[in-house]
Amino acid sequence: MKRFKTALVLLWLCGFCAALQQPSSGNSKQAQPAGKHVPQAKTHAEFTDYNVAYATAGGAAVEKAADEFAAKYPASELKAFLYAKAMHEYQNENNPPKMLSVGEKVLQLDPDNSIALVLTSTVLADSLKDVDTDRQAKIA
Numbered sequence: 001m002k003r004f005k006t007a008l009v010l011l012w013l014c015g016f017c018a019a020l021q022q023p024s025s026g027n028s029k030q031a032q033p034a035g036k037h038v039p040q041a042k043t044h045a046e047f048t049d050y051n052v053a054y055a056t057a058g059g060a061a062v063e064k065a066a067d068e069f070a071a072k073y074p075a076s077e078l079k080a081f082l083y084a085k086a087m088h089e090y091q092n093e094n095n096p097p098k099m100l101s102v103g104e105k106v107l108q109l110d111p112d113n114s115i116a117l118v119l120t121s122t123v124l125a126d127s128l129k130d131v132d133t134d135r136q137a138k139i140a
Contacts (some may be wrong), residue, residue, distance in 0.1 A: 050078045059089035063102055073083035080109035087119060096123045 036103050041047035049072065053065035066082035073079070083106045090098040103120035122137050132138065 008078070015098060033068050039081070041076070041092060046073050049073070050076075050082070053082050056087060057089070058088055059095060059098055059102075062089050063085040063098070066105075080106055082115065083109065084113065084116060087116060091119060096126065099123050 027030040049069060053062070053069045056062045056065045056113065062082065063071060066079065066086050069076070069082055070079045083102055087099055087102040087106055090096075090102060100120055100123045103116045103123070106116040110116070128138055130134065
């Protein structure tokens with residue numbers, strides 16, 4: 001009786017392990033959240049040019065690379081990432097006016113970019129003065 005129970009347990013474990021090793025049915029790609037589109041390059045050349053532009057350092061250089069990339073690939077979904085990198089570079093360089101201008105480019109391409117929203121609003125708030133003629137426009 002004891003051997004029968006042991007054999008039954010071993011048989012169950014073998015079946016369980018075999019079930020774990022079976023590939024899942026359906027698509028082998030990773031599941032994406034419903035409604036969430038992952039931006040990607042449309043061509044290999046676009047992807048290569050994006051990587052070259054993203055490897056650039058310095059606010060002005062990254063912004064220039066982003067402008068050139070945007071001119072070459074106007075329909076690219078990756079433009080916002082390059083402008084966001086330029087915005088971060090300007091932040092590291094402590095250049096609020098350029099952070100604001102590039103942050104606005106990011107928000108034109110991706111209005112829900114939370115980092116660009118925070119950084120541009122921070123720059124606007126830090127530059128807000130009581131005597132500003134465009135104070136209400138900056139607040140809005």
